[in-house]
Amino acid sequence: MKRNPPYPASSLDALIQTVTASLLGGVLLFAAASLLLGIAFEARYAGRVYPGVYLGGVAVGGLRPAEAAARLEKNFTYPQEGSITLLDGGSRWEFSPADLGLFLDAERSAQQAYAWGRTGGPLARLQAQWNAWQSGVSLPPVLVFDERIAENALRMVSDAVNQPVREAQLEIRGLEVEAVSGQIGREVDIPGTLESIRPRVENLQSGEILLVVRETPPAVLDASEQAAIARRILSAPLVLRVPDAEEGDPGPWEFAPEQLAEHLTIERVETPEGATRFQVGLETDFLRPILEEAASQLERKAENARFYFDDESRELVRIQNAVIGRRLLVTETLQTVNEKLAAGEHNIPLVFDYSLPQVGDEATAADLGITELVSAHTTYFYGSSSGRIHNIQTAAGRFHGVLVPPGAVFSMGEILGDVSLDTGYAEALIIYGDRTIKGVGGGVCQVSTTLFRTVFFGGYPVVERHPHAYRVYYYEQNAAGGINPNLAGLDATVYVPVVDFKFQNDTPYWLLMETYVNPAARTLTWKFYSTSDGRTVEWDTTGPVNRVDPPDPVYEENPELSKGQIKQVDWAAEGADVTVTRTVYRDGKIYLQDEFFTHYLPWRAVCQYGPGTKGMPPKHPDPKHPCQPDTKKK
Numbered sequence: 001m002k003r004n005p006p007y008p009a010s011s012l013d014a015l016i017q018t019v020t021a022s023l024l025g026g027v028l029l030f031a032a033a034s035l036l037l038g039i040a041f042e043a044r045y046a047g048r049v050y051p052g053v054y055l056g057g058v059a060v061g062g063l064r065p066a067e068a069a070a071r072l073e074k075n076f077t078y079p080q081e082g083s084i085t086l087l088d089g090g091s092r093w094e095f096s097p098a099d100l101g102l103f104l105d106a107e108r109s110a111q112q113a114y115a116w117g118r119t120g121g122p123l124a125r126l127q128a129q130w131n132a133w134q135s136g137v138s139l140p141p142v143l144v145f146d147e148r149i150a151e152n153a154l155r156m157v158s159d160a161v162n163q164p165v166r167e168a169q170l171e172i173r174g175l176e177v178e179a180v181s182g183q184i185g186r187e188v189d190i191p192g193t194l195e196s197i198r199p200r201v202e203n204l205q206s207g208e209i210l211l212v213v214r215e216t217p218p219a220v221l222d223a224s225e226q227a228a229i230a231r232r233i234l235s236a237p238l239v240l241r242v243p244d245a246e247e248g249d250p251g252p253w254e255f256a257p258e259q260l261a262e263h264l265t266i267e268r269v270e271t272p273e274g275a276t277r278f279q280v281g282l283e284t285d286f287l288r289p290i291l292e293e294a295a296s297q298l299e300r301k302a303e304n305a306r307f308y309f310d311d312e313s314r315e316l317v318r319i320q321n322a323v324i325g326r327r328l329l330v331t332e333t334l335q336t337v338n339e340k341l342a343a344g345e346h347n348i349p350l351v352f353d354y355s356l357p358q359v360g361d362e363a364t365a366a367d368l369g370i371t372e373l374v375s376a377h378t379t380y381f382y383g384s385s386s387g388r389i390h391n392i393q394t395a396a397g398r399f400h401g402v403l404v405p406p407g408a409v410f411s412m413g414e415i416l417g418d419v420s421l422d423t424g425y426a427e428a429l430i431i432y433g434d435r436t437i438k439g440v441g442g443g444v445c446q447v448s449t450t451l452f453r454t455v456f457f458g459g460y461p462v463v464e465r466h467p468h469a470y471r472v473y474y475y476e477q478n479a480a481g482g483i484n485p486n487l488a489g490l491d492a493t494v495y496v497p498v499v500d501f502k503f504q505n506d507t508p509y510w511l512l513m514e515t516y517v518n519p520a521a522r523t524l525t526w527k528f529y530s531t532s533d534g535r536t537v538e539w540d541t542t543g544p545v546n547r548v549d550p551p552d553p554v555y556e557e558n559p560e561l562s563k564g565q566i567k568q569v570d571w572a573a574e575g576a577d578v579t580v581t582r583t584v585y586r587d588g589k590i591y592l593q594d595e596f597f598t599h600y601l602p603w604r605a606v607c608q609y610g611p612g613t614k615g616m617p618p619k620h621p622d623p624k625h626p627c628q629p630d631t632k633k634k
Helices: 009-044 065-075 106-115 122-135 147-161 190-202 224-233 257-262 284-298 330-342 386-397 412-416 444-458
Strands: 053-055 084-088 091-095 102-104 137-139 143-145 169-173 176-180 185-188 207-210 213-216 238-241 253-255 264-270 276-282 306-310 315-320 325-328 347-349 352-355 372-380 409-411 427-432 435-440 462-464 502-504 511-518 523-530 536-541 545-548 554-557 566-570 575-586 589-600 606-609
Touching (some): 053 106, 065 106, 084 147, 091 147, 143 190, 147 185, 169 264, 176 224, 190 207, 224 264, 224 276, 224 330, 276 284, 276 330, 284 325, 306 511, 386 523, 444 536
Parallel strands (some): 053 137, 554 606
Antiparallel strands (some): 084 091, 102 143, 169 176, 238 253, 325 352, 462 502, 511 523
16 A cells, blocks of 8 residues: 655655755854854964973973073973983093083074964864864973083093003113003094983983093003013023033133123014013023034034954944034024013024934844945055045045945045145145145145045946146056056046045945054055845956157256255146947846046146256256256257
8 A cells, every 4th residue: 555655745845945054054153153263263372372282291382482491491400400411431521411512402493383283284284283282282492502612511521531651661770670561542523422411401301321432552562571581581691501511622702791781672662462571581682693603613514433344253343433413503593582582591502403313322243234344455655745645544444434324326536525724734735726836735635536446346347536736646646556557547536625535325325434544564455344135346458548748857946945955846747538338237137337538737846946056957957867957968
């Protein structure tokens, strides 16, 4: 069933129109009321801060800007009553924020408060005014932080904090040693400290702030330990000594404390960890020359024990003890001196490098493989002067009991050493250049020639050999005193250190050399003891060939000779070439073949005579007696 509406359509429209008109009238009335209220509010706070506005906690609502500024200046006390305390260790410096340059800008702060609710669009202004009126708004005051004032305050603090870096000092006056401690440098870091102050005062906070201080330590802060070392060094004389000194060794050397003080050095050195410290010691220029001078006197080569082979017992008999070699280590000694002085030691042994000999005192024939005589040779020196005989004995004695290691190359010059008056040699005739003259060591070549022949006939390899410039008939003498020309070309000369004779012991056994001089019989015998490997020697010689007569004699007037005195100082010898060949067999096979070629120069006789000697120089010399004066006319 269709229900009729409660109001006819025309009545409903009329009702809606009535209600709408009523509502519109209310809105207009509210708007009008609000407008009137806003006008009244603006009129009330014209030129004044809106209510509910605070500056730094001080209420300034309703006040004119000037009044707000005055109230703020009176009631905002942080710049004067706040506290900033600077700390450095146990030191304190207290400042107000104002002392550090913090100031209130009251006028700008008041203008900031007055501007609240008066900027932005209408709705934004209304919203800001409503928030202030409803809940209150606290604005920070405008502050000015003048860092120049803060810097001046920090400079004042710096005067009490800053200190220069100072190195430790070590002073020596005579025998007195004084250590002065160093000082760590300190400097206030003003910009760094300002960075700590600024947020505190800008946030209106009081409190304590650590000064930012840059510290610079000295390279050496404390020298007391080094001062103690210096005192120990100067506490007693320094004595340098040779450990286990033997007769003839130099030293000891003693230096008084006053002398040490003159040469005490203080150096700044870097430690392995990168730190710096003082190093106290004696300057090396003080002791080094003394040690270097002593080094040559103290040097000693290692020497094997010397023996002879007893043919009956077939054992070795020691004739000279082994010698331990030593060499002074100068730099190491200087280091040791400083180390031990620093530790308080003053009796200090020199530092040596020691070397042990290959053969000690207790070696036996079995140890060395020495069982028999393997080579021997004898030369003759009839007609030799006493000086020449003395030199043969002296040189030969250097080799008696000497051992040659298996496989080693033996140098005669190395064992012979210096040939001089200081080493026990006498003057005798020697070949010097193209003359035979009187010199130190004449006769040594008798020894080298004997060794050469012992090596030659023993079948050992010859490494270096030099013949004489001309034929020396000593080296061609036989047991009967005659001349055996087949011995020409089997001589060897030495002239240390330029000319040497060397051979190799090419066996697996040690070789023992023995030398025997019989002055009465005018013989020198050289013996090799070892173990034979069965080698045998065959040899041949061309004998002297390509012979050349000696040059004419030379006659020299010698003012040191008296009238009538004639002296022959050189002897004629014909020149010749000699080739000696050798074949060494072992186990029936050729083991070694070598050839020794010698070219002898023709040599002239030289005669000297005193001024005014009759018949000299002779007009008709006698070839057999060139130094005879003319006795008959031709």
